[in-house]
Amino acid sequence: MNFYTYKFHTLHTMIIVFKWKHFLETMFLRKLNLSDQEKMFFLSLSEKRKKEFLGIRSALRYIGIKMNIFYNEKRKPFLFPSEKHISLSHSFEKIAIAISSYHIGIDIEKLRKDKIVRIKKKFIRDDESIFIHPNYEEDYLHIIWGIKESLYKLEGGMFYSFLNHYKVSPFYLQNNSCVSCWIIKNSYSKRFYAFYRKIEEYYLVYIIDK
Known part of the structure; x- marks a missing residue:
C-alpha cells in the first residue's frame, strides 16, 4: 500500500x-x-x-x-x-x-493566507518586501517563510531571528524554481540555494548544503 x-x-x-x-x-x-x-x-x-x-x-x-x-x-x-x-x-x-x-533543511507549509499575512512583519525584511508582488503575496510569503525555516534547520537552530539572521534574494514566482538565500552571522555571511515546489495546497522548500 x-x-x-x-x-x-x-x-x-x-x-x-x-x-x-x-x-x-x-x-x-x-x-x-x-x-x-x-x-x-x-x-x-x-x-x-x-x-x-x-x-x-x-x-x-x-x-x-x-x-x-x-x-x-x-x-x-x-x-x-x-x-x-x-x-x-x-x-x-x-x-x-x-x-x-549532505546537510539539508526542509520545510512544508499549508497555504494559510490570514495567518501568513498576519505574521509577515516577524520574518519579512524591508529589502525582501520590495520584490513581493501584491497579487501573489500569499505565495511569496509562504516560500520566504519556508526558505528561512529551512535555513534555520540547516544551521541547527543556532540563529533564531528570521529578520536578522536569514535573507532571501529577489526572485520571480515560478514553480520548481531556485532562489538565492543567506545565513547572516556576526563575522560573515554564507550563501545557499533554496528550491521550492507547490504540492496541492502546500509549499515544499529544501536547501542542500554541498
Missing part, C-alpha cells in the same frame, strides 16, 4: 511527502523500537508532537529505513548507524522527510 503523495531524488537526496491523516488512522500507534535517546526526547514532547514523532518514525520504517534518529549538539537529526543526514517537517495532513548525503 502506497501512502506517500510525492517522491523524488536530487543531488544524492531523497525527498518524500506523506499523507499525515493516514498516519493518524493506521501508523503512529504502531509499536516502534526506539533508542534510549529517542525515548527521552519523546517523553519531553507535547501530545501533538508525540503523534508527529511516532508518525515520522513509522514512515521511515515503512520505506525500509530501520536506523534510529539521533540529535547532535545543535539538535540536528541524523540517522545512525549511517552517514546520512535527515530533515523533517510537518503541516496539517502532510509530512516531508529528506534523507541526504
